Amino acid sequence: MSIKLLEHIRDELISSGAAANTPEFCRAWLGRSEGYIRxxxxxxxxxxxxxxxxxxxxxxxxxxxxxxxxxxxxxxxVERLDRLKLLCDTAIARHAEAVWRAPDRMSA
Known part of the structure; x- marks a missing residue:
């Protein structure tokens, strides 16, 4: 999963006024410390x-x-938030599939 996804979501939310800056985005939207992206x-x-x-x-x-x-x-x-949520959901699904498709797990 790429940091570019978080940066894209952050930029969308900042440009729309839902977050003021990167530290606020990290705290309020990611539940992480203000320096998470850094x-x-x-x-x-x-x-x-x-x-x-x-x-x-x-x-x-x-x-x-x-x-x-x-x-x-x-x-x-609603359209903007749904679109951003779909990006997160897609990244989560890709990661999950990569885990279960790993060769050492395919034999189970």
Whole structure:
């Protein structure tokens, strides 16, 4: 899983006003410390599945809260949040499949 996914979600949420900056995004949307993305970059690693799951859940939660609204701006938010959640869900699914398809696990 790539850090680029988190950076894309962060940029979308910052540009739309749902997060003020990277530290707030890391704390509020990922449930991590404010330096989480910086730490990933320094270690050359990607986000954990748990982090993506937390982010996906929160994106879905707010999309569901707005889903029944008739307001055009709320409908636009639902589309944006659903799209970002799908990106997280897809990354989680890819990781899960890579784990169960690993050669040492295929014999079970």
């Amino acid at each position: 730490t990933l970059r320094n270690h050359g690693t990607g986000p954990s599945v748990e982090t993506l799951a937390i982010c996906a859940h929160k994106l879905g939660y707010y999309a569901d809260r707005l889903r029944g609204s008739e307001r055009a701006d709320h409908r636009a938010w």
